Amino acid sequence: MTFPDDLPRSPTGRVPAWVQQEAQGMAPAPTEWRTPPSAAYPPAPWSPTPYVSPRKRRRTRAMVTGVVTLLVVLALGMQEMLPWQTSSDLTNSAWRADGVWRGDTAPDDRTRTPTPGYGEARERLLPAPVVVAPDDSYAILTIADPYAGEAVQHPLTWSPCRAIEYVVNTEGAPEDFTERIADAVAEVSAATGLAFVYAGPTTEVPTVERARYQPERYGDRWAPVLIAFADETEIPRLADNVVGLGGADASYDPTSELFRAVTGIVYLDITLTDELLLWGEPAYVSVLRHELGHLVGLDHVDDDEQLMASGGPVREFQAGDLTGLAELGNAECAPGV
Template identity: 40%
Template sequence: MEPYGSPRWPDPYVPPPREGLRHSSIAAVLFLLGIIALVCAGAYFSGDLRPALFGAEQDSQVSRPGALPFGQRRDPVPGIEEANAPLGSPPPFTWPSDSYKFLAVKGDGSPLTYSPCRPIHYVVNTDLAPASWQRLLEDAIEEASWASGLQFVYDGTTDETPSSNRAGYQPDRYGDRWAPVLIAWTTPGVVPRLDGQTVGLAGSSSIGLSNGYKAYVTGSVSLDAPQFHGILDSPSGEAIGIAVIMHELGHLLGLDHVSDPEQLMFDEASWVRDYAAGDRAGLARLGTGPCSKDF
């Protein structure tokens, strides 16, 4: 076994562009535009950008969404598919580890998460995907789902392309719900931050309600198709390809990079092909966040 070539994968840290950071106070919802800017970038949710993020939330003290008819709203009716209890749970953990880091932490110290009481829908842009994309993606999602307890639902393919200001609510395309997570094999021409040796980028966008509840509602995973095809052509290529997707799914669910080379969330090329103890501990916490029917 050997690490994949000399290129760093999956995604060396790149500071997010500051332009493009916009926030919108819409009906008690703070929705962050610029999903691609979230990718792989702890700094987006930390450091000097944090005040911009959480400061804006104080402006969102407006009435609940959902009162307006479909077609006039700027966010979906709250509570779609939100069950009364989590849909799944992470497995019992016998190797505790603190070798994980979250992309965003709330005021109480807990991580920003998806609601475990509703499924995470996803669509796939397969225009440039390898022939084996479905199996690779399903394997990676199965691992992320198992480690976190979060449930994923495949909604089919899409012709939507990644965008740095992707809207979280696209009723014309996806109906009256939060847009599903967009997973796309694409190119640096479409996603400039895939330039160089960055194989993948991923991140999620969150809402913040006036009652203090915060959660991710959608996100995106962008994979550099030419580099990904090159990985698949290498020895152990499929295992590496799955590991790349798993790493990006870790970001999607809220994991940041760690400096521990034994974890899949290590930020450079490594031998790791599976979620390790720290990754799993982090994913288990990300899968057990609070539920809410209010968004």
């Protein structure tokens, strides 16, 4: 079908599915990733932020051996090795004025939530970080109020009084994937003062419709953050040049009267296991750091000297990134979720 030129499009020129549906007069379906904690408080919009590479190669999960092939390439600069850029079509996802979510799939249960306060302590678990070199080159992800609309924005923050649990699906991943994750998570923990706990491996497969509450698998608590490699057959948003998705799912906390992050995902495209080592670490690690930044609440910034820029050669957190991470770690406790 041919669509008018004035419709929103991704950087690759594609018209997003929700735009196609609206253009055809079809009501978009809600998604279970935004399961409301109650009828009174609908869930916060959840928009995993994509990472894009024009060098991506298509490959199916079945072909992955889990071994990174080391190639020697001379005279390649960092810009060529890390030409990641980000599309904006997902970050614009939001509740519409009519209360209909522009999502991908319909939920199977919009009422299931865990008992509030799992793992919540009375005080923060780790000391608040100290910023050595403050820099204002950062941006904080915000959540539009589902009732007030875009005019009222809530910052996306995690409770510093409970650990952020995460699980890892190692299918198709390099042998040291879990260790690489632990190192990157430790960097984010030190920068935010948020505690992270590795809850172990999981067989849960990456999915767009991931439920944030899975008592049959994880018990009476919010599902841990899922970190995994995936391909475009599992996650359609990893098609074309997108090589990573990351973000948090939030729930309304009546104690702070804010939406607080309760779980999330970090998905890395399986083709990243083919990329070169960069200064002693696999190429996917810089993407992992970037997506972990989104997970804890950092947005993109228009500064190519920061890791959270939508493109550029940076592979580690810089002064602006670290300032933003420290701010995100100074939230209130959230015993109500």
